[in-house]
Amino acid sequence: MSQKAPDKLRFAAMAVDVVLFAVVDGKLSVLLGEVNRPPYYTNIEAFIGGLIFANETAEMALERHIRSKAELKKAYTEQLYTFSEIERDPRNRVISISYLGLVRPDALKQELCEGLRWCEVKKLPKLAYDHDEMFKVAISRLKGKISYTNIAQYLLPKEFTLSELQAVYELILGKEVDKRNFRKKIIALDMVVETGEMQQGVKNRPAALYRFTSEKLTELPLLI
Template structure:
């Protein structure tokens, strides 16, 4: 069935930059393209927006279809509208970025694309379209935002050690933090609940596990509290 309009219009797509964290490094989920253009190249998961779904819905749908990821943190990033960014025709893409912890979402087999895999941020293959630019924008946004909004917790399991939390910030911000100052600061904020559980399966003294208390955080924000790392 064909669709006819009085004026020509760009196609509208969404693309998602999915960040994941494991013990080693910050990673990004990529999809190997099964069709032209850029067949065989790695690309961000994404696809065209349907008429009966919002942009957020489209991003979530594509994410699930192509990577199996559900219920992750997802936020609009920026809209890319360069004229030749897609060689076929004019495609404007609303980019999103997502955060999830790698433990819960290992190498999920993709249903839609020919392959999906996590890539180390420092060892990326050449990407299709303008996806390297989108990715760069996403990294900058993540770096900026993680410092004044507690979104970093989305990259960790629900219960985590303070060292894991610190490593997460160090990987994103790409610099080392002082252990004692870091702990003093985050504990002083009062948004972490200390559990009575300890880390398991490590070959050394086990660390205490903490949980992010979002309810307290939100209450404090209303009273003028400012998260800031």
């Protein structure tokens, strides 16, 4: 079993922070929590996260914090970047390993804990610590990966219509795409496949339901 290194080499606490994205009311949103740490940070928000304990890896701490703060069990997460600026938290030296997380709409039904809210990314306020920069890294990673992977699935229910899938692409890329060309490409790449089921209880022509052919993150030749 590992021992502690000498005290003077253990100068920092370790934390994880996660930029959790979800589509809420048709808008790309991130989960924010209130921060109240006078005198440095009051009346300000930040991404959720918290310290890593001695018996945990970063991933274990990440899962613990996501579950405890938001009761979101099965979010997709991937590591983003580690922030180590000396004064990034003026109270203590804290090094933070940040993560990108994606939450499916099914998981949004649960109540959020006090002090948490989904905030549309277009209306993000100034955030505490270095979380403004963290957001930039996260949104840039998400924009990049949606174009050459099937990562969009983690923002959708397991079964979805092609219009819903297209809407996710348009939200993240921030531009409209042509419906016919989008469908041709998505299907030609075998990224999704029809389930055979149809939408129920809509007041217009019901759409065919699709699912992703792979539940794992997969790289594709090229996308959009």
